[in-house]
Amino acid sequence: MSEEKFTTKQAAEFLGVSTSTIYRMEKENLIESTKTPGGQRRFLKEQLAMYLEKSKHIKAPQNPSQYKQQTQPKNISNINEEISTSHRIIFGSCEKMEELDNNSIHLMVTSPPYFNAPFDYQGFFEDYETYLNLITAFAQESYRVLQHGRIAVVSCDDMLVKGEKYPIVADITKTFLDAGFRYRDKIIWRKPEGYIRISRRSGVLLQHPYPMYFYPDNLQESVLIFQKGKYKYPQPDERSKIDIIEFQKNKWYLTVWDMVNNLPSKNKENNYPAAFPDELPYRIIKLFSNVGEVVLDPFLGSGTTTKVARQLRRNSIGYEIDSSLMEIIKEKIEFYNNFIFTGKDTIEFYDRAEGRIVEST
Numbered sequence: 296m297s298e299e300k301f302t303t304k305q306a307a308e309f310l311g312v313s314t315s316t317i318y319r320m321e322k323e324n325l326i327e328s329t330k331t332p333g334g335q336r337r338f339l340k341e342q343l344a345m346y347l348e349k350s351k352h353i354k355a356p357q358n359p360s361q362y363k364q365q366t367q368p369k370n371i372s373n374i375n376e377e378i379s380t381s382h383r384i385i386f387g388s389c390e391k392m393e394e395l396d397n398n399s400i401h402l403m404v405t406s407p408p409y410f411n412a413p414f415d416y417q418g419f420f421e422d423y424e425t426y427l428n429l430i431t432a433f434a435q436e437s438y439r440v441l442q443h444g445r446i447a448v449v450s451c452d453d454m455l456v457k458g459e460k461y462p463i464v465a466d467i468t469k470t471f472l473d474a475g476f477r478y479r480d481k482i483i484w485r486k487p488e489g490y491i492r493i494s495r496r497s498g499v500l501l502q503h504p505y506p507m508y509f510y511p512d513n514l515q516e517s518v519l520i521f522q523k524g525k526y527k528y529p530q531p532d533e534r535s536k537i538d539i540i541e542f543q544k545n546k547w548y549l550t551v552w553d554m555v556n557n558l559p560s561k562n563k564e565n566n567y568p569a570a571f572p573d574e575l576p577y578r579i580i581k582l583f584s585n586v587g588e589v590v591l592d593p594f595l596g597s598g599t600t601t602k603v604a605r606q607l608r609r610n611s612i613g614y615e616i617d618s619s620l621m622e623i624i625k626e627k628i629e630f631y632n633n634f635i636f637t638g639k640d641t642i643e644f645y646d647r648a649e650g651r652i653v654e655s656t
């Protein structure tokens with residue numbers, strides 16, 4: 296037997312499926328891998344080739360191409376299967392979302408860059424005023440493009456830079472009110488203990504157990520919810536009905552949401568440092584939009600909002616200033632996997648600087 300081995304990505308290309316499908320297939324013992332000393336998966340080419348041959352005449356899930364069609368993301372009822380969605384990723388600044396018409400968006404959900412955060416955004420903004428200018432433009436543009444009555448959600452946190460704490464949550468709230476939004480709610484996103492990434496400050500008191508040495512470790516982020524005027528409740532759309540069991544079980548009804556944040560890892564598929572967990576746009580999209588509507592993320596990053604909007608059968612538009620993220624976004628949103636749903640999705644990447652679509656399905 297040939298010893299030629301494939302990485303997960305190569306195995307996915309070889310079988311014509313996405314890497315996440317490879318993981319699912321492995322979990323269901325349809326294929327096997329070995330691990331390198333560094334913990335990376337390796338798949339024997341010979342075994343994959345045999346598998347491909349064997350599965351040719353068999354119905355899904357053994358046949359990879361049919362397996363994709365059988366795979367359903369969680370909590371999506373069959374009623375939504377046949378809805379096609381379209382997704383647009385625009386490489387350009389969200390300060391001017393000139394590609395979008397007034398009142399054309401049903402929901403905005405995003406997390407802006409963290410002001411000069413150590414590691415991720417060190418020195419990214421010249422000063423705090425420059426940062427607030429970006430936030431002001433983004434708030435005004437969000438107001439312009441959102442439909443009346445609709446929701447804008449901003450996940451953000453105060454930031455400690457070189458010993459100074461910046462009141463970002465308060466400033467973003469004020470900026471959104473100035474742009475015309477109503478302040479509807481604030482959810483505290485509580486991260487698990489042990490998931491602190493940037494600064495572990497509480498040790499100072501352990502070294503100096505006296506008054507004034509108290510610097511707590513930060514475990515939370517604010518999820519600010521704004522609304523553009525009042526919403527006229529239409530006839531409910533049955534396809535968008537919220538699963539009450541999930542709502543109760545995971546305590547969506549509280550102002551504190553326990554969600555596990557992503558930590559960057561050496562694993563290539565997860566090496567974008569500032570992504571929010573799927574669970575955040577998942578809850579927001581389900582709570583504030585209907586199937587078939589348009590969700591906007593002006594600071595798209597690795598594409599989490601697009602990914603979840605696609606799973607939940609919403610259309611989406613994302614802005615991202617850094618076009619080098621294209622491959623990371625493609626990987627996350629399963630760009631190459633157009634068979635995961637029976638509806639046909641279209642996805643396009645538009646580069647504003649080049650003035651053209653650089654890639655599309």
Ligand SMILES: C[S@@+](CC[C@H](N)C(=O)[O-])C[C@H]1O[C@@H](n2cnc3c(N)ncnc32)[C@H](O)[C@@H]1O
Binds near residue numbers: 567
């Ligand atoms: C906190 S990250 C967003 C992470 C995203 N929620 C995810 O899950 O991957 C902020 C992103 O905004 C991008 N960004 C910064 N300034 C921007 C601008 N003016 N317009 C659009 N994107 C911008 C950064 O490159 C970064 O990828």
